[in-house]
Amino acid sequence: MREHADPKAPLAAALLLAAGRGERMRPLTDTCPKPLLPVRGRPLLAWHLDALARSGVRRALINTAWLGEQIPATLGAAYPGPHGTLVLDYSMEGRDFGHALETAGGIARALPRLDSVFWLAAGDVFMPDFPYDPAVRTQFLASNALAHLWLVPNPPHHPLGDFGLDDEGRALDLPPHQCSERWTYSSVALLRRELFAPPWCDIPPGNPGGIAAPLAPVLRRAMGAGRVTAEVWRGTWADVGTPERLAAVQG
Template sequence: MSVTPDRALPAPAPDGVAERPAEALLLAAGRGERMRPLTDTTPKPLLPVRGRPLLVWHLEALARAGVRDVLINTAWLGERIPAALGTSYRAAAGTVALRYSMEGRDFGRALETAGGIARALPQLADIFWLAAGDVFMPDFGFEPAARQRFAASDALAHLWLVPNPEHHPRGDFGLDDAGRALDLDRDDPRPRWTYATVALLRRALFAPPWCDIAPGNPDGVAAPLAPLLRRAIAAGRVTAEIWHGAWTDVGTPQRWAALNG
Protein backbone atom coordinates (compact mmCIF):
# COMPACT_ATOMS: atom_id res chain seq x y z
CA MET A 1 0.00 0.00 0.00
CA SER A 2 1.45 3.38 -0.96
CA VAL A 3 1.08 6.52 1.10
CA THR A 4 -1.55 8.90 -0.20
CA PRO A 5 -0.57 12.60 -0.23
CA ASP A 6 -2.86 13.62 2.61
CA ARG A 7 -1.36 10.96 4.84
CA ALA A 8 2.29 11.84 4.26
CA LEU A 9 2.29 13.21 7.80
CA PRO A 10 -0.14 12.69 10.69
CA ALA A 11 -3.27 14.76 10.08
CA PRO A 12 -3.72 18.01 12.03
CA ALA A 13 -6.57 18.51 14.45
CA PRO A 14 -9.87 19.37 12.73
CA ASP A 15 -10.87 23.00 12.20
CA GLY A 16 -7.44 24.20 13.27
CA VAL A 17 -8.01 23.20 16.90
CA ALA A 18 -4.64 22.45 18.50
CA GLU A 19 -4.48 19.17 20.37
CA ARG A 20 -2.38 18.84 23.47
CA PRO A 21 0.63 16.61 22.81
CA ALA A 22 0.15 13.05 23.94
CA GLU A 23 1.99 12.19 27.15
CA ALA A 24 2.16 8.47 26.43
CA LEU A 25 2.43 6.16 23.44
CA LEU A 26 1.04 2.63 23.70
CA LEU A 27 2.39 0.18 21.14
CA ALA A 28 -0.41 -1.88 19.62
CA ALA A 29 0.62 -2.45 16.01
CA GLY A 30 2.14 -5.95 16.05
CA ARG A 31 0.68 -9.02 14.36
CA GLY A 32 1.17 -11.34 17.35
CA GLU A 33 2.19 -14.36 15.26
CA ARG A 34 3.01 -16.52 18.28
CA MET A 35 -0.44 -15.82 19.71
CA ARG A 36 -2.30 -17.31 16.79
CA PRO A 37 -5.09 -18.35 16.44
CA LEU A 38 -6.16 -15.87 19.17
CA THR A 39 -4.83 -12.93 17.17
CA ASP A 40 -6.34 -14.02 13.85
CA THR A 41 -9.46 -12.07 14.76
CA THR A 42 -8.44 -9.91 17.74
CA PRO A 43 -5.47 -7.54 18.07
CA LYS A 44 -3.27 -8.86 20.87
CA PRO A 45 -3.62 -5.68 23.01
CA LEU A 46 -7.39 -6.22 23.10
CA LEU A 47 -7.15 -9.79 24.43
CA PRO A 48 -8.78 -9.92 27.88
CA VAL A 49 -6.64 -10.52 30.96
CA ARG A 50 -8.49 -10.90 34.25
CA GLY A 51 -11.63 -9.34 32.88
CA ARG A 52 -10.29 -6.37 30.91
CA PRO A 53 -8.30 -5.89 27.67
CA LEU A 54 -4.53 -5.68 28.08
CA LEU A 55 -4.49 -2.07 26.87
CA VAL A 56 -7.03 -1.05 29.47
CA TRP A 57 -4.67 -2.03 32.31
CA HIS A 58 -2.22 0.57 31.01
CA LEU A 59 -4.95 3.17 30.51
CA GLU A 60 -6.17 2.76 34.08
CA ALA A 61 -2.62 3.11 35.44
CA LEU A 62 -1.90 6.16 33.28
CA ALA A 63 -5.12 7.79 34.44
CA ARG A 64 -4.17 7.19 38.09
CA ALA A 65 -0.87 8.96 37.37
CA GLY A 66 -2.67 11.99 35.94
CA VAL A 67 -1.93 11.30 32.28
CA ARG A 68 -4.88 12.54 30.24
CA ASP A 69 -3.71 12.32 26.61
CA VAL A 70 -2.60 8.99 25.12
CA LEU A 71 -1.64 7.97 21.58
CA ILE A 72 -2.00 4.36 20.41
CA ASN A 73 -0.30 3.06 17.27
CA THR A 74 -2.07 0.34 15.29
CA ALA A 75 -1.52 -1.87 12.25
CA TRP A 76 -2.78 -5.47 12.41
CA LEU A 77 -6.60 -5.34 12.64
CA GLY A 78 -5.91 -1.75 13.61
CA GLU A 79 -9.39 -0.44 12.98
CA ARG A 80 -10.69 -2.69 15.76
CA ILE A 81 -8.79 -0.82 18.47
CA PRO A 82 -10.40 2.61 17.97
CA ALA A 83 -13.70 0.81 17.38
CA ALA A 84 -13.35 -0.79 20.82
CA LEU A 85 -11.93 2.16 22.75
CA GLY A 86 -13.17 5.23 20.90
CA THR A 87 -11.67 8.69 21.35
CA SER A 88 -11.71 8.67 25.13
CA TYR A 89 -11.50 6.15 27.93
CA ARG A 90 -13.36 6.78 31.17
CA ALA A 91 -11.06 5.33 33.83
CA ALA A 92 -11.82 5.16 37.52
CA ALA A 93 -9.38 8.03 38.09
CA GLY A 94 -10.52 10.24 35.23
CA THR A 95 -11.08 10.40 31.48
CA VAL A 96 -8.17 9.82 29.10
CA ALA A 97 -8.32 11.32 25.60
CA LEU A 98 -7.25 8.81 22.96
CA ARG A 99 -5.86 9.30 19.48
CA TYR A 100 -4.34 6.87 17.01
CA SER A 101 -1.40 6.51 14.65
CA MET A 102 -2.83 4.19 11.99
CA GLU A 103 0.20 2.52 10.46
CA GLY A 104 -1.80 -0.24 8.80
CA ARG A 105 -4.15 2.24 7.14
CA ASP A 106 -1.35 4.54 6.01
CA PHE A 107 1.33 2.03 5.03
CA GLY A 108 -0.24 -1.42 5.01
CA ARG A 109 2.09 -2.73 7.72
CA ALA A 110 3.56 -2.04 11.14
CA LEU A 111 6.65 0.17 11.21
CA GLU A 112 8.40 -1.58 14.15
CA THR A 113 9.05 0.32 17.36
CA ALA A 114 11.39 3.14 16.29
CA GLY A 115 9.59 3.59 12.98
CA GLY A 116 6.26 3.72 14.76
CA ILE A 117 7.51 6.23 17.33
CA ALA A 118 9.01 8.41 14.58
CA ARG A 119 5.66 8.33 12.78
CA ALA A 120 3.81 9.37 15.94
CA LEU A 121 6.41 11.94 17.04
CA PRO A 122 4.59 15.09 15.81
CA GLN A 123 1.75 14.23 18.19
CA LEU A 124 3.92 13.46 21.24
CA ALA A 125 5.19 15.62 24.08
CA ASP A 126 8.91 16.37 24.39
CA ILE A 127 9.02 13.72 27.14
CA PHE A 128 6.59 10.83 26.88
CA TRP A 129 5.87 7.41 28.34
CA LEU A 130 6.24 4.37 26.12
CA ALA A 131 4.63 1.03 26.93
CA ALA A 132 4.02 -2.10 24.88
CA GLY A 133 0.36 -2.98 24.67
CA ASP A 134 1.08 -6.68 25.15
CA VAL A 135 2.81 -6.61 28.53
CA PHE A 136 0.90 -7.11 31.77
CA MET A 137 2.21 -4.95 34.63
CA PRO A 138 -0.82 -4.46 36.88
CA ASP A 139 1.06 -2.65 39.65
CA PHE A 140 3.17 -0.29 37.52
CA GLY A 141 2.39 3.33 38.31
CA PHE A 142 3.75 5.63 35.54
CA GLU A 143 4.70 7.86 38.46
CA PRO A 144 4.93 11.64 37.91
CA ALA A 145 8.01 11.70 40.16
CA ALA A 146 9.81 9.35 37.76
CA ARG A 147 9.03 11.70 34.89
CA GLN A 148 10.28 14.67 36.89
CA ARG A 149 13.58 12.93 37.69
CA PHE A 150 14.00 12.03 34.04
CA ALA A 151 13.23 15.58 32.92
CA ALA A 152 15.92 16.91 35.28
CA SER A 153 18.55 14.52 33.88
CA ASP A 154 20.53 14.53 30.64
CA ALA A 155 19.24 11.09 29.65
CA LEU A 156 17.51 10.47 26.34
CA ALA A 157 15.76 7.37 27.68
CA HIS A 158 14.97 5.78 31.01
CA LEU A 159 14.22 2.06 30.85
CA TRP A 160 12.49 -0.28 33.24
CA LEU A 161 14.22 -3.65 33.38
CA VAL A 162 12.90 -6.89 34.84
CA PRO A 163 14.49 -10.16 36.02
CA ASN A 164 15.01 -12.39 33.01
CA PRO A 165 12.02 -14.63 32.28
CA GLU A 166 12.46 -18.25 31.23
CA HIS A 167 11.91 -17.41 27.58
CA HIS A 168 14.64 -14.70 27.59
CA PRO A 169 17.34 -15.96 29.95
CA ARG A 170 20.23 -13.84 28.63
CA GLY A 171 18.47 -10.51 29.11
CA ASP A 172 19.09 -7.27 27.20
CA PHE A 173 20.99 -4.66 29.19
CA GLY A 174 23.18 -4.25 32.24
CA LEU A 175 23.04 -1.53 34.88
CA ASP A 176 25.89 0.28 36.61
CA ASP A 177 25.99 1.66 40.16
CA ALA A 178 25.06 5.14 38.91
CA GLY A 179 21.85 3.89 37.28
CA ARG A 180 23.16 4.04 33.71
CA ALA A 181 22.18 1.28 31.30
CA LEU A 182 25.01 -0.85 29.90
CA ASP A 183 25.19 -2.65 26.56
CA LEU A 184 27.23 -5.62 27.72
CA ASP A 185 29.14 -8.01 25.51
CA ARG A 186 27.90 -11.58 25.63
CA ASP A 187 31.02 -12.72 27.48
CA ASP A 188 30.76 -9.96 30.11
CA PRO A 189 30.05 -11.63 33.48
CA ARG A 190 28.02 -8.76 34.89
CA PRO A 191 24.25 -9.29 35.27
CA ARG A 192 21.94 -8.53 32.38
CA TRP A 193 18.26 -7.70 32.71
CA THR A 194 15.33 -7.84 30.31
CA TYR A 195 13.87 -4.63 28.93
CA ALA A 196 10.27 -4.50 30.14
CA THR A 197 9.16 -2.47 27.06
CA VAL A 198 8.22 0.40 29.36
CA ALA A 199 10.26 3.58 29.20
CA LEU A 200 10.39 7.34 29.41
CA LEU A 201 11.75 8.86 26.20
CA ARG A 202 12.75 12.24 24.84
CA ARG A 203 11.80 13.27 21.34
CA ALA A 204 15.47 14.13 20.81
CA LEU A 205 16.29 10.41 20.67
CA PHE A 206 14.50 10.29 17.31
CA ALA A 207 16.64 12.95 15.67
CA PRO A 208 20.28 12.91 14.49
CA PRO A 209 22.77 11.66 15.53
CA TRP A 210 20.69 8.90 17.09
CA CYS A 211 18.03 8.46 14.41
CA ASP A 212 17.98 9.41 10.73
CA ILE A 213 14.26 8.90 10.04
CA ALA A 214 12.56 12.05 8.75
CA PRO A 215 10.21 13.77 11.23
CA GLY A 216 6.80 12.14 11.08
CA ASN A 217 8.29 9.21 9.10
CA PRO A 218 6.41 10.14 5.88
CA ASP A 219 8.14 7.34 3.96
CA GLY A 220 6.99 4.67 6.39
CA VAL A 221 10.47 3.48 7.32
CA ALA A 222 10.32 0.37 9.51
CA ALA A 223 13.04 0.37 12.17
CA PRO A 224 13.64 -1.27 15.56
CA LEU A 225 14.30 0.71 18.74
CA ALA A 226 17.27 -1.29 20.06
CA PRO A 227 19.94 0.27 17.74
CA LEU A 228 18.94 3.78 18.85
CA LEU A 229 19.09 2.77 22.49
CA ARG A 230 22.51 1.18 22.03
CA ARG A 231 23.89 4.34 20.42
CA ALA A 232 22.59 6.43 23.30
CA ILE A 233 23.84 3.89 25.87
CA ALA A 234 27.32 4.09 24.35
CA ALA A 235 27.19 7.86 24.92
CA GLY A 236 26.03 7.42 28.53
CA ARG A 237 22.61 8.91 27.79
CA VAL A 238 20.33 6.05 28.93
CA THR A 239 19.36 5.39 32.54
CA ALA A 240 17.46 2.42 33.93
CA GLU A 241 16.02 0.82 37.02
CA ILE A 242 14.84 -2.66 37.99
CA TRP A 243 11.13 -3.42 38.29
CA HIS A 244 10.47 -6.29 40.69
CA GLY A 245 6.67 -6.19 40.46
CA ALA A 246 4.47 -8.46 38.39
CA TRP A 247 5.40 -8.48 34.70
CA THR A 248 4.40 -10.80 31.88
CA ASP A 249 5.18 -10.55 28.20
CA VAL A 250 1.90 -11.99 26.88
CA GLY A 251 3.63 -13.56 23.90
CA THR A 252 2.11 -17.03 23.72
CA PRO A 253 -1.33 -18.55 24.28
CA GLN A 254 0.14 -20.44 27.22
CA ARG A 255 1.24 -17.27 29.02
CA TRP A 256 -2.11 -15.67 28.31
CA ALA A 257 -3.95 -18.70 29.66
CA ALA A 258 -1.77 -18.76 32.78
CA LEU A 259 -2.71 -15.16 33.57
CA ASN A 260 -6.37 -15.99 33.21
CA GLY A 261 -6.18 -19.28 35.09
Protein backbone atom coordinates in the same frame (compact mmCIF):
# COMPACT_ATOMS: atom_id res chain seq x y z
CA MET B 1 0.67 9.89 3.84
CA ARG B 2 -2.86 10.38 5.11
CA GLU B 3 -2.19 11.46 8.68
CA HIS B 4 -1.25 15.04 9.62
CA ALA B 5 -0.60 16.40 13.10
CA ASP B 6 -2.86 19.24 14.13
CA PRO B 7 -0.49 21.94 15.45
CA LYS B 8 -3.22 23.12 17.83
CA ALA B 9 -3.97 19.69 19.28
CA PRO B 10 -2.68 18.90 22.79
CA LEU B 11 0.33 16.60 22.77
CA ALA B 12 0.12 13.07 24.14
CA ALA B 13 2.10 12.17 27.25
CA ALA B 14 2.20 8.45 26.44
CA LEU B 15 2.52 6.19 23.41
CA LEU B 16 1.18 2.63 23.61
CA LEU B 17 2.44 0.18 21.02
CA ALA B 18 -0.38 -1.94 19.60
CA ALA B 19 0.56 -2.50 15.95
CA GLY B 20 2.10 -5.97 15.93
CA ARG B 21 0.71 -9.05 14.20
CA GLY B 22 1.06 -11.36 17.21
CA GLU B 23 2.21 -14.36 15.17
CA ARG B 24 3.04 -16.49 18.22
CA MET B 25 -0.44 -15.88 19.62
CA ARG B 26 -2.21 -17.34 16.58
CA PRO B 27 -4.94 -18.46 16.09
CA LEU B 28 -6.25 -16.02 18.75
CA THR B 29 -4.83 -13.04 16.86
CA ASP B 30 -6.23 -14.10 13.50
CA THR B 31 -9.40 -12.20 14.35
CA CYS B 32 -8.40 -10.00 17.33
CA PRO B 33 -5.42 -7.67 17.84
CA LYS B 34 -3.25 -9.00 20.65
CA PRO B 35 -3.68 -5.86 22.85
CA LEU B 36 -7.45 -6.48 22.89
CA LEU B 37 -7.23 -10.09 24.05
CA PRO B 38 -9.01 -10.41 27.41
CA VAL B 39 -6.96 -10.63 30.61
CA ARG B 40 -9.00 -11.09 33.78
CA GLY B 41 -12.13 -10.02 31.92
CA ARG B 42 -10.73 -6.85 30.31
CA PRO B 43 -8.67 -6.04 27.20
CA LEU B 44 -4.96 -6.41 27.90
CA LEU B 45 -4.38 -2.81 26.81
CA ALA B 46 -6.90 -1.54 29.36
CA TRP B 47 -4.53 -2.35 32.22
CA HIS B 48 -2.03 0.19 30.85
CA LEU B 49 -4.80 2.73 30.32
CA ASP B 50 -5.95 2.39 33.92
CA ALA B 51 -2.40 2.75 35.24
CA LEU B 52 -1.80 5.87 33.13
CA ALA B 53 -5.07 7.47 34.23
CA ARG B 54 -4.37 6.57 37.85
CA SER B 55 -1.04 8.38 37.59
CA GLY B 56 -2.54 11.57 36.21
CA VAL B 57 -1.82 11.12 32.50
CA ARG B 58 -4.73 12.57 30.55
CA ARG B 59 -3.83 12.00 26.88
CA ALA B 60 -2.34 8.93 25.20
CA LEU B 61 -1.61 7.92 21.62
CA ILE B 62 -1.97 4.30 20.44
CA ASN B 63 -0.33 3.02 17.26
CA THR B 64 -2.13 0.31 15.29
CA ALA B 65 -1.64 -1.85 12.21
CA TRP B 66 -2.85 -5.47 12.30
CA LEU B 67 -6.67 -5.40 12.55
CA GLY B 68 -6.02 -1.83 13.59
CA GLU B 69 -9.53 -0.50 13.12
CA GLN B 70 -10.72 -2.76 15.94
CA ILE B 71 -8.72 -0.85 18.56
CA PRO B 72 -10.33 2.62 18.20
CA ALA B 73 -13.68 0.91 17.58
CA THR B 74 -13.31 -0.82 20.96
CA LEU B 75 -11.65 1.91 23.04
CA GLY B 76 -13.06 5.04 21.38
CA ALA B 77 -11.80 8.59 21.81
CA ALA B 78 -11.80 8.56 25.62
CA TYR B 79 -11.20 5.82 28.14
CA PRO B 80 -13.37 6.28 31.24
CA GLY B 81 -11.18 4.47 33.70
CA PRO B 82 -11.87 4.26 37.43
CA HIS B 83 -9.20 6.91 38.11
CA GLY B 84 -10.15 9.55 35.55
CA THR B 85 -10.82 9.89 31.85
CA LEU B 86 -7.93 9.35 29.48
CA VAL B 87 -8.26 11.00 26.04
CA LEU B 88 -7.11 8.65 23.28
CA ASP B 89 -5.79 9.27 19.80
CA TYR B 90 -4.45 6.82 17.22
CA SER B 91 -1.58 6.50 14.77
CA MET B 92 -3.01 4.22 12.08
CA GLU B 93 0.05 2.64 10.50
CA GLY B 94 -1.85 -0.18 8.82
CA ARG B 95 -4.32 2.21 7.22
CA ASP B 96 -1.63 4.63 6.05
CA PHE B 97 1.12 2.22 4.99
CA GLY B 98 -0.36 -1.27 4.92
CA HIS B 99 1.97 -2.60 7.61
CA ALA B 100 3.43 -1.92 11.06
CA LEU B 101 6.48 0.35 11.24
CA GLU B 102 8.21 -1.49 14.13
CA THR B 103 8.98 0.36 17.34
CA ALA B 104 11.36 3.15 16.24
CA GLY B 105 9.48 3.65 12.99
CA GLY B 106 6.19 3.84 14.86
CA ILE B 107 7.56 6.31 17.39
CA ALA B 108 8.99 8.49 14.63
CA ARG B 109 5.59 8.40 12.91
CA ALA B 110 3.86 9.55 16.10
CA LEU B 111 6.56 12.00 17.18
CA PRO B 112 4.87 15.28 16.07
CA ARG B 113 1.91 14.34 18.27
CA LEU B 114 3.94 13.46 21.38
CA ASP B 115 5.16 15.64 24.23
CA SER B 116 8.87 16.47 24.49
CA VAL B 117 9.11 13.68 27.10
CA PHE B 118 6.67 10.78 26.89
CA TRP B 119 5.96 7.39 28.37
CA LEU B 120 6.30 4.34 26.13
CA ALA B 121 4.78 0.91 26.78
CA ALA B 122 4.00 -2.16 24.70
CA GLY B 123 0.33 -3.03 24.61
CA ASP B 124 1.02 -6.76 24.97
CA VAL B 125 2.78 -6.52 28.33
CA PHE B 126 0.83 -7.11 31.56
CA MET B 127 2.11 -4.68 34.18
CA PRO B 128 -1.02 -3.60 36.10
CA ASP B 129 0.67 -2.02 39.12
CA PHE B 130 3.24 0.10 37.31
CA PRO B 131 2.90 3.66 38.68
CA TYR B 132 3.91 5.92 35.72
CA ASP B 133 5.18 8.16 38.51
CA PRO B 134 5.15 11.90 37.63
CA ALA B 135 7.99 12.47 40.11
CA VAL B 136 10.20 10.10 38.11
CA ARG B 137 9.29 12.01 34.96
CA THR B 138 10.32 15.26 36.65
CA GLN B 139 13.64 13.72 37.71
CA PHE B 140 14.21 12.47 34.17
CA LEU B 141 13.53 15.96 32.79
CA ALA B 142 16.28 17.34 35.03
CA SER B 143 18.83 14.81 33.76
CA ASN B 144 20.72 14.65 30.47
CA ALA B 145 19.43 11.14 29.73
CA LEU B 146 17.65 10.52 26.45
CA ALA B 147 15.86 7.44 27.76
CA HIS B 148 15.06 5.85 31.09
CA LEU B 149 14.21 2.16 30.94
CA TRP B 150 12.50 -0.17 33.35
CA LEU B 151 14.21 -3.56 33.44
CA VAL B 152 12.85 -6.78 34.91
CA PRO B 153 14.39 -10.10 36.06
CA ASN B 154 14.90 -12.34 33.07
CA PRO B 155 11.90 -14.57 32.33
CA PRO B 156 12.41 -18.25 31.37
CA HIS B 157 11.89 -17.49 27.67
CA HIS B 158 14.63 -14.79 27.69
CA PRO B 159 17.29 -16.06 30.11
CA LEU B 160 20.21 -13.90 28.89
CA GLY B 161 18.37 -10.60 29.19
CA ASP B 162 18.97 -7.45 27.15
CA PHE B 163 21.05 -4.90 29.05
CA GLY B 164 23.30 -4.47 32.03
CA LEU B 165 23.05 -1.77 34.70
CA ASP B 166 25.95 0.00 36.40
CA ASP B 167 26.16 1.40 39.92
CA GLU B 168 25.24 4.89 38.68
CA GLY B 169 22.00 3.73 37.09
CA ARG B 170 23.22 3.72 33.48
CA ALA B 171 22.02 1.01 31.12
CA LEU B 172 24.87 -0.96 29.53
CA ASP B 173 24.95 -2.61 26.13
CA LEU B 174 27.39 -5.40 26.96
CA PRO B 175 27.38 -9.07 25.93
CA PRO B 176 26.68 -11.64 28.68
CA HIS B 177 30.36 -12.60 29.10
CA GLN B 178 31.26 -8.95 29.83
CA CYS B 179 28.41 -8.23 32.22
CA SER B 180 27.98 -9.81 35.64
CA GLU B 181 24.21 -9.41 35.49
CA ARG B 182 21.83 -8.58 32.66
CA TRP B 183 18.16 -7.71 32.79
CA THR B 184 15.26 -7.83 30.36
CA TYR B 185 13.80 -4.61 29.00
CA SER B 186 10.20 -4.48 30.25
CA SER B 187 9.00 -2.40 27.26
CA VAL B 188 8.19 0.56 29.55
CA ALA B 189 10.34 3.67 29.25
CA LEU B 190 10.49 7.43 29.46
CA LEU B 191 11.85 8.90 26.23
CA ARG B 192 12.83 12.31 24.92
CA ARG B 193 11.84 13.34 21.43
CA GLU B 194 15.53 14.25 20.98
CA LEU B 195 16.34 10.52 20.91
CA PHE B 196 14.61 10.28 17.52
CA ALA B 197 16.87 12.79 15.78
CA PRO B 198 20.46 12.45 14.49
CA PRO B 199 22.88 11.10 15.55
CA TRP B 200 20.68 8.57 17.31
CA CYS B 201 17.95 8.12 14.69
CA ASP B 202 17.79 9.18 11.04
CA ILE B 203 14.05 8.79 10.44
CA PRO B 204 12.37 12.15 9.70
CA PRO B 205 9.77 13.28 12.26
CA GLY B 206 6.38 11.99 11.21
CA ASN B 207 8.09 9.21 9.20
CA PRO B 208 6.35 10.24 5.96
CA GLY B 209 8.04 7.44 4.04
CA GLY B 210 6.76 4.74 6.36
CA ILE B 211 10.22 3.45 7.30
CA ALA B 212 10.06 0.36 9.51
CA ALA B 213 12.86 0.27 12.09
CA PRO B 214 13.46 -1.33 15.50
CA LEU B 215 14.14 0.61 18.69
CA ALA B 216 17.09 -1.40 20.04
CA PRO B 217 19.76 0.10 17.72
CA VAL B 218 18.62 3.62 18.65
CA LEU B 219 18.89 2.81 22.35
CA ARG B 220 22.27 1.18 21.90
CA ARG B 221 23.70 4.27 20.20
CA ALA B 222 22.53 6.40 23.12
CA MET B 223 23.86 3.85 25.64
CA GLY B 224 27.26 4.11 23.99
CA ALA B 225 27.24 7.82 24.84
CA GLY B 226 26.09 7.18 28.43
CA ARG B 227 22.71 8.79 27.76
CA VAL B 228 20.39 5.94 28.84
CA THR B 229 19.50 5.30 32.46
CA ALA B 230 17.52 2.43 33.93
CA GLU B 231 16.08 0.87 37.05
CA VAL B 232 14.75 -2.57 37.96
CA TRP B 233 11.02 -3.19 38.31
CA ARG B 234 10.20 -6.13 40.60
CA GLY B 235 6.42 -5.84 40.52
CA THR B 236 4.02 -7.82 38.35
CA TRP B 237 5.25 -8.15 34.78
CA ALA B 238 4.53 -10.57 31.97
CA ASP B 239 5.25 -10.53 28.26
CA VAL B 240 1.96 -11.95 26.99
CA GLY B 241 3.43 -13.36 23.80
CA THR B 242 1.94 -16.85 23.52
CA PRO B 243 -1.36 -18.56 24.42
CA GLU B 244 0.44 -20.26 27.32
CA ARG B 245 1.62 -16.94 28.77
CA LEU B 246 -1.84 -15.48 28.26
CA ALA B 247 -3.31 -18.35 30.29
CA ALA B 248 -0.68 -17.85 33.01
CA VAL B 249 -1.71 -14.23 33.74
CA GLN B 250 -5.44 -14.91 33.98
CA GLY B 251 -5.10 -15.49 37.72
